Amino acid sequence: MKNRLFLIYLLNLIFLSSHAQEQDLFGYSNSVKFANYLYSSHEYDLAIPEFKRILFIDSLNTLANIKIHDCYIQAGKYTEGIKFSNHEFHKLYDNDTLSILRGKLMILTDNYPQLNSEILSNPLSSQGLVFLQMSESMFNKEWDKASGYLPFIENYNGLQQFVPIMKKASNIQYKNPALSFSMSAIVPGSGKVYSGYWKDGLFSFLFVGITAWQSYRGFDDKGIQSIYGWLMGGISFSFYAGNLYGSVKAANKKNFEMENLILKEYEEAFISTYSNF
Amino acid sequence: MIRFININTCLISLILFNVISSAQTPEELNELKRKSTSKIESKYIQSAKQYNSEYQLFFGNMFLFYKKYVSSQDASSCSFTPSCSEYALMAIKKQGIFEGIVNFWDRFSRCNGMSPEYYPLDNVHKVLIDPVRDWHYNEK
Known part of the structure; x- marks a missing residue:
């Protein structure tokens, strides 16, 4: 009787053990699902380690790399974002979106010399290049130079939201x-x-x-x-x-x-x- | 009955006070004692005691005299942080005697609490934040 009970106990243990492994919560696909869920619910701080797990499993995952860059920007952690970017960027330096996000991090940390020497000298898409150059001028309060990009951005669908801001900037009624x-x-x-x-x-x-x-x-x-x-x-x-x-x-x-x-x-x-x- | 109540009251009081008196640890008591006896000087008082020239020594001492004998006798009434006297001291130290004094008179004319919408609010002290700025509006 005792041997029977022991056998049942052993079988249960084996069954439950294999059953528990079925979930594989920290596996690649579940990590991707959870990270995307956190990202879509704007929990950027929590999404960063999840995307990093994905990057650990697949180091050339462009989308995870992009999302981490964006999470750092959305969470306002610009300096940490630059540190991460310095470590990871070389793997995917020819990606336009990643270059733009790295450029954004440089602008947000006032790192203009590096922006000009590294990002703006690389062959970016014309839209991305205009966006970064225009932003550099705006953040440096060079309104006239920034308004020079107006004819370009009026033609780009993705940059339409900047048109009224740029017009406002070029029409500031300064007090003398x-x-x-x-x-x-x-x-x-x-x-x-x-x-x-x-x-x-x-x-x-x-x-x-x-x-x-x-x-x-x-x-x-x-x-x-x-x-x-x-x-x-x-x-x-x-x-x-x-x-x-x-x-x-x-x-x-x-x-x-x-x-x-x-x-x-x-x-x-x-x-x-x-x-x- | 009265005697019984008195004994009971005494006993309860004794237990209660005993609990209250042991609510603070010796470390906490020492910390409270240290806080109540130590004099923590504000950065403006410290600044007033440091000088590089005779006029800074003169205005620094005027500020210390005002803080010790005039301002301390009344509740705080300035609308801003730093207060007008602190502003004057820092303006004179940072901008020199002429510009500092002129800057102070501008600040003094604005110190009326009628324009809270022009300044950010210090939520801790409930006063308006107006640091020393020169005529370019650069913080000094």
Whole structure:
């Protein structure tokens, strides 16, 4: 009886053992399925090790290599992405999409010298080349140079989303710091209003105006010997000088913010564009 | 009855306080003691104590005097971080006496809390972030 039970136990063990191996969860095809599932559900951080497992099994898997590059970009891990790319890129350097993704990583890490010497000097597809050259100009705030690519990208279906951003960039209405300074010199605070900061302009006008009025009252009462007049005059002059300085700064701040807004919009489109190539 | 309640209350209190008093380990108590006695100086106070010229020494000491005897007597009222006095100190140190003072007067006229939409918010201290910037709007 005991021998029988032992036999049944052994048979069960063998059966279950072989059954458990049937699933093969970490095998190639399951890894591909799971990695693609993570990628499609935007879990880029988790998808990276899964695609790396695929690459470990099949080192020349172009799609896995591309997806890892893209996952690093989508997850915002640009420096780690470059490190991975440096290690893996040489195997598939003649792939256009991979070159573009590597170029994107270089742009996102401000590595322009390497981009020019390595990626843009290689024979890329004309669409990919235009995309990277245009992006390089955009991220360096060379609007005129970037807008030169407009006629090309208008003809490429994959790059249509950049057209309105590029048009916006080439039509930025910059504030003139010299005009802002001159306006504030005549009417305190008006330069800040011109730059779009009307509340700051109003306060500048009030501070300069009230202190100047108090100074006038002091001098009007006691003449040139009025300490109050001199004190308020000094404060008024300081506010006036600050108002001139602040007006130039306000114009430059507005220009900086307008440029940054366009760059942010471009960066979002830049990061999400890859499947078009 | 009253005597019984009193004894009970005393016993429960004793157990309760015993538990509470042993809730902190000696290491935690030492850490609390260290925190309550040590004086951690802000980077601005440290900066005020370092100087390269006579005017930096003068303005640094003015700042320290203001922080110790004037500003400490009142609740924080500046809308920005760094505060206006800290901004003035850093502007003078980084931009020189003339540009630094003019930059401070511009900042002083903006310190009214009426324009929160122009600045990012420091979520920890609930004040607006406005670092020292020159007229090019470059951070100094």
